Amino acid sequence: MGVLRMGYVHAKVTDLEEAKQHYGSTMGLYETRSEPGRVFYKGWDEWDHHSVVLEEGGVGLAKIGYKVADAGDIEIYEKRAEQFGCTVQRMAAGENPEVSDGIRITLPSRHELELYHDMTLVGTEVGTINPDVFPRHLIGVGAPRVEHALLATDDVRLADRFFCEVLDFYATERVQTSLDDDCGYIGTWLSAGNQVHDIAFIDGPPGKLHHFAFQLKDWAEILRAGQLFAMDDVSVDIGPTQHGITRGETIYFFDPAGNRNEVFAGGYFSYPDRPTHVWTPDQLAKGIFYVQRELNDRFTTVFT
Incomplete structure (x- = not known):
């Protein structure tokens, strides 16, 4: 189950x-x-x-x-x-x-x-018999898969409870108003298995999307994606950079409608029995953008 x-x-x-x-x-x-x-x-x-x-x-x-x-x-x-x-x-x-x-x-x-519980199986581009490590004729970024989404809510703690109590997720990272057990949550990153997060929630207008992300392999692929975004005049929000929360390497960017996307690489392998990483509000900028340690206005205000 x-x-x-x-x-x-x-x-x-x-x-x-x-x-x-x-x-x-x-x-x-x-x-x-x-x-x-x-x-x-x-x-x-x-x-x-x-x-x-x-x-x-x-x-x-x-x-x-x-x-x-x-x-x-x-x-x-x-x-x-x-x-x-x-x-x-x-x-x-x-x-x-x-x-x-x-x-x-x-x-x-x-x-x-x-x-x-099921979807029609069509297979990957490299197949299952003696598969190559990637398709020969990738287009653009060549994203291998969709990875996670970050959604907004006006009650992060309640969203955290739902996913943990109902769907058996666990929190890998949280931003909390204090270190007390009954404190408020500003953000939570939740995993269903060994991925650093499968879904996350931050404080914001309920029902809104912050971003959904595509997995890439490593920092070199993140940089290459940024170069392609420049070639194709893609609107970039921030990056290439790295998160403190999840340790992932990242670029945030927008599709033509204004929906925010992310390319994400790295992160860490997680387990349900590990302690949750806790971040405090005074270190939020470092948690989100570890290198710059500064939040831009778009990242905390633009939702779709």
Whole structure:
């Protein structure tokens, strides 16, 4: 039993053709399905049919999906979410193209979270028999997979409780108002397994998206991504730089609609039995941008 990983991000964009240039040509994602007003993508090293859905009409996050290990997990999480006080709806197989049945939960943060147990398997670009280490003809950044999302909420502690108590996540990092057990949370970074974080929440307008991230291998790939962003006139928020929180190497940037993306590398291997790293507000700038130790206004005020 358990949540395996983030399966897909379903984002809204103002102009689908501009978005396709960004996610297809610059980020190098592979288009797997197209229909009027909507397009589906996957990274080259992702097995399932899609991990990014773009829908024309607005900005921000429509919903986010997480894959669970077994079909039986759905009923368990459904009951737990209802007991927590959340609105839960069943979703039928195919309601999301190529996705199994599951549940849709309105989170305390007002985001829509979908849990499902299966998606059509299409395979990676290098296959499973004697696979090469990457595809020969990568486009742009050549992002291998989507990794995590950071969402906004007006009650970070409640979001933390939901993911830990209902979905069996654990906090790898937190920003707390003090070191007391009953203090407030400014931010929390949560993992479902060994990844440094699968989802995170920071204080901000509920229901809003801060960013979703693509995994890269190392600092050299982060730098190369920055060079490609310069070539393609991508609006960069900050970076290349490094986080203190998660220790990840990063660039934040915006898609043409204004949704913030991230390329993320590094971080550390995590375990559920490890202590949580705690950051205090006076060290928040160092925690977010370890090298500069300074927050820009956009990072704390721009949400979609």
